Amino acid sequence: MFMKILYKSILWILLFQVTTAQASKEEAMQRLRTYYIEHIDKSYYQTSCVEYLDKLDTSGAFVDGVDYEQEIVAKKLLEKVSFDDQQKLGFYLTDIWGRLGDLAAYFRKSGVEIPERYWKAILHYGTIELKRQPNDRFHASCFAIPKAACKVYFNLWKCMEQIESGCEVTVLEKEAHDILRRLAMQSWTQPLRNDATDCNVVSVERFRHHVWWVGGNALAYRPLLETAVLMDSIPMVDVVAEVAQKSLSYVSQNTYMEAFWNEGFTADGAGWGHGMQALVWGYPIHGASSALNILKVLRGTPWATVLTRDNALALLNFYRGSNFYYYKGYIPPCLDRYSMVYYDKQHQPIPYYSMLKATINDWSDFFTQEEQQELKTLLREVGRESICMTNYPAGMYHGCRWFFNNDDFIKKTPRYHIMVNMASVRCDGLESASNFADEFNIFTNDGVTLMQRNGDEHRKIIGAMDFTALPGITAREGMERLKPITNWRGFCSKYNFAAGATSGKGNGVAAFIFEKMNATSKEKDVPEINPTAFGIKAYKSYFFLGDYMVALGAGVTNLRPELEGNIRTTIEQTALQNEVFLFDGKKRLNLVEKQGLLDCKRKPLWMIQNNGFAYTLLPQYSPIASYSMEIKPNDWLKRNLTNKGKSNLPDSAAIFRLWLDHGRSVQNGNYGYAVYCGEGVPNNKMPFTVLRNDTLVQAVASMDSKIIAASFYCAGENIKIGKKEITVSEPCTLLIEQEEGEIIFSVADARMDKTVKQIVINYDKQRVVVDMPQKERIGAVAVCKKTIEFFRKKQERY
Template sequence: MKELFLVLCTMKVVLYSQAQDAERKFAYDNYVKYSTQAATVKDVQKEAAIKKYREGFNKTPYRYAQLAGEMKMSSHECFSLLGDNGQFTDLAQQETKIADEKMLLSKYTPQSDVVAKVVSEAMNRLWKIADAYRRGELKESDVLADKYLKAIIRYGNLETGRNNAAPRFHASCFMIPTAAVNTYFSLLKQMDEVEAGKSNNPLLKDACVILKELALQCWTQPLRNDSTDNNVVQIERFRNHVWWVGGNALAYRSLLPTAFMYKSIPMIDLLSEVCQRGISQTSQATYHESFWIEGFTADGAGWGHGKQCLIWGYPIDGGNNALNMLVMLQGSPWEKKLTQDNKETLMNFFRGSNWYDYKGYTLPCLDRGSSVYIKSSNTIPSLGLANSLMKNWKSSFTSSEQNEIEQFIREANAKDINMPQFAGGLYSGTRWFFNNDDLIKKNAGYHIIVNMASNRCDGIESAINFADCYNFFTNDGLTLFQRNGTEYRKIYGGWDVTASPGVTAREGMDKIKPVTNWRGYNSKFNFAGAATSGGDNAVAGFAFEKMNASDREDVNDKGNNKGENECIYDVQAHKAYFMQADYMIALGAGINNLRPELEGTIRTTIDQTAKDNDVLVFNNGSWQKVKPGIQSFFDKGKPVWVRQQGKFAYTVLPEYSKAAYYTYETKTTDWLKMNKANSTVKELPASVDILRLWIDHGREVKNDTYGYVVYCGKNAPAAAMPFVVLQNDTLVQAVKSSDGNLCQAVFYNGNTTLDKQGVKISVSDPCVVQIEMVGKEYVASVQDPQMNKDLKQITVKLGSKSFVFELPQGKLAGKPVVQKLNF
């Protein structure tokens, strides 16, 4: 059989190097290693099941959507383009270029990708032809024709001849293996004959082998350059690497059909284990011990492509496909039951993920498609996961859990998830996502997210050619206010990225250039936290100076964006947020421009949102309509309230904000500049109306401050502020309610005391503290914003009395601890 792996491509001037021969030997060795024939112990029951599954893949192709999505030609058109030598005539020129420029030997991704594109197109066409035969539209003589079998060998050799120095990713591990394994199962009768030694057709034999070689790439590519490359059928192959966990591990690879293609019991055994163990939680504190370093996080959200909050992509794709494969294995020798950890993980995800969706719109700061124009609402992405559980795993859950999931499904279909009977911040109220640096407030009337940064988390990735190009500020304290979910999604085409809401940054949209950065941007500092008991009130704060998250030592997909866009760096700030009923107070301190020689003023943007209604200012005792143009927030030295009819109201705190402005304008859009995927969207708005409000710090900024307020209620804000700012500097940022029933503070250092206006609080360690009256009792929420694994407790002294707060440990480290206070 080995000689079958040494068939040379008939394409002119293509000669295989020693490295390519080694690649072929590696594939042959793997075939022997993973096939049932090499097993030392027979398992009759599993072998019988393998036969049934192989027949099943013949009847029901795997990842069939790829064929419909990628292949527009008919099977007859594909077949008519085949020359006698197995070459698609319309691909001849591209193949000649590949040969002339020796692209198979190239160590560089662009050249390697040219080969991948040609092979992907060819393999999808060959699948199209085989699928037409499977469905009875073509004759057996067509798929046994020399030119068809030569084509499988030709393009298979072209793919396997590529140099591995450039990582062979999407095409090699996702698309091409899927086409190969489905082509194989479409020709199952012929493949069975080859493997039973009943075929005398040498081309068919060669085609069978090359299809197996291509399919195996979903297990072998990209190379990890570690010991698992020598034996891919081991648990460590699917752990501790961004390419081999979550969605990248299970969602896009045709792993299971390839295992049945190889009749490999060890492969299927392994996949059933990976699927079950993959439905589990990871966290900052258990990162190195958890099964997957990304996926579902213990705070109810998720990670993808590192520690970035991509909960609608890789984590949910990985979880969904783990369940899908386990469903496929039900009733077989590989059947698994959901463990308690599996069930807890899934319930936790429903309770957490709903915070990142509002009224049918996912938040525009969670993935690399945030700036794609969305015209209408949709159901929450985790709905499919919930439906799958109720269809396939309902009996695994208790009656109360079933009721909860079913209510989640009903409200998700209605595109309005609140579930108010679940107290404690499970589905509404306020919630701190301690693995993702996100504070969210959600209720029926409005939604707020404060998306902060630390050096623990990654930012949101950008990708120039097919995704967001400017995810530079999504984690810099981005603060979004929504009533209907469309406030930002529909205006991104005209956004000034350097004026992202809530962000303190250097002005200059015209100075930034798009980059591909798989890890985004985060903060140099290890300080981001929030305290809440889950109700209406919450406090958060973080210390910020931007860094490229790819610069961390533990990153294995650094990209090539180092040194780009120097203007986005070298701004420092301590930023805090206080949610008190329908008010949000934002304070900034320690605002520093470390590079004043760079052009651009430093500004803190309060909001940059869609202007849907009249903009009004409260002046002389009434609300008056505002004319276009830049306006000052100050009238005769006093700040004014500015509101958009039916939306939110804004003002500034004059003692902390020297210069502040607002304006509304119509801006011409450039949707393709923001994300190339907008090219597929019909009826993109040519212009958008935007309301923008900001605080101007100037260019020579040293230790500046800011303060602003956003009122979220439906009525007008109160005549007098219902709160008092106690302190706003780089040591403490604190606010109390006017009635004294709520006090909130961010302590950036330990052994620090807040002693202002009748409030005296001392803390033993850096922390975020909230003390509130709940009913007739005082309740304290305390959180460790540094997530110090060696810190077990924090002592908070209120007046003369000390309280000890035992901090959550393990996967819940970083979660606020809530306890009643007995004075």
């Protein structure tokens, strides 16, 4: 009997708690409604709204759209599912619903009586939208129109409240209210995923593991919380709160299927969008910023949540890492599908500026005291548009960093910035969209090497660049043969080999095996467009030793010699901003010709752009290079159609180019060149030596052997330096630095093989066992330090 009473008491307590929680959420829902009534978008231009009303006829149609609406009926466009038709109709309805939203704000502010034709317009244009085929309905249907519906609903709240409270209203007003709810719900329903979540849209799984339903596409552009409040749905708010909190995390190749979001922040400190694309500055920030804002709105409600330690670390990791993709107020090209849009603004704050401020203002309590100070220091430097953070360890905000989820190696100092954008089969490339974004993102992941002092050297010439000669790439000449493309997955390499190794300071190594493929072909066969871009193979390595960068290539092969055009490796294509001259190690030699040859067969020569970088050839591999300095016309519309209508577009660009010509029939060729990034002119003697340059190993060492860097494409191969012999147990990149009585081994698994737990380095007859990072950090650099005394004792023992 006692147990039955106890059992019933527990049930009553639990029922009371649930009932109380439910009541509390119902009260909170009313507060959220009040919040959105006050904070919904209330913007409008009165002059425009007066014009809109003049154009709105008694049937609820805008007279300036009658011709197109007749075309919709005549061509049965509501029954078609072609992408172009849907896009055009979507743009039209976006404009119309923008008008209706502005009119709602105008009615609210001005007190003008809402005419009957306005309610008819909601029915008319709402019906057109709802009758559209569900396939291919994306941006307008799930982003713009639901936002506009929420704007109408909350700005006309007095009318909506009368309808929902059962007051006597017209049939027209009630039907308009129902249409607004259905349109707002499209932020949860459209586009279809064609999986189980289409039958249960109010679920957390709806917002996972699909490109249309994660990142910015999930939380930033859809009015999810506004719609949940509009629908007066507690379960919908439950879902939004959970998604917002869990989205503040990161993903990697090894956790792609289990991470909460398979886009957004990446474990290496950068970000993905639209799949495994290095879209660092768009979707990851939009998604995370919106998540933080949603959680802020939910404060003081039963849905309030705290940031976990993992949430805080994900934000901190992104602030630290992504700053490498920004330099002196500029974002390098090749980081999104709008790289080729002309921007007349000289400088801009780092894109995460607003999110960083919100983190400090609203969430600083969830960081340690040291981290709070770090974020505040970062905010000050962000405000100056020059982020150095020199009081923090190298590799955190400056120095060298390997982005193992994005195949990028970056060196960032106060004097210069170098980004090597590589490729592997693990990542996707950068998308192109010929109808509204960049049309030629074909070569952007092929080892593009962007070297900058000011930050804008490449952006200012993007309108005239030869894309088959982007700096650092090995490609077939033929810009004139390229066609605009739409490719949402971009291009990658066929090979599972890309890696970088650095201890974070000024030294490092990066390498990849290159042979281009369409990233979509990883899943299905796709037609080949622009054949001139394909059929080239090369083993490419980049070595950073102090202020020198050495680039080596091996196995350079034209797999399709029947195609027109020579194979070239471009050393540089940058803005011509200053005088270019030669330096022989002792004296300066002026250049007379605007184009010609850099001939290093007989003696070393450096080609230098004043206040820029100095370039030379390694004559054992590349004795002669070609150069040109020319003014080229900009072709902005061919780059990106959104440049249409922009004012003050520069007509031309001054370009400096330097390249190696491998010929048309190159088989197993190689190359080598060096770039001096320091101030003034380089020393007359090279401070490094090349140890190997072939398809098995590429390796470079400083003349004093205190820095050794190598790319091992195969395990078991060796490099020799003096009496030392070095081998590794797995394909990897390896950096060995000797300093202050210790030797630092930095190594990265080039294949990101989850079965590899350790890499063994045989160094000077001694075994150094390095534990490899696991879980989400597979592929990251592992650093192992050994004292010189350790090696001495080992040698004495044997």
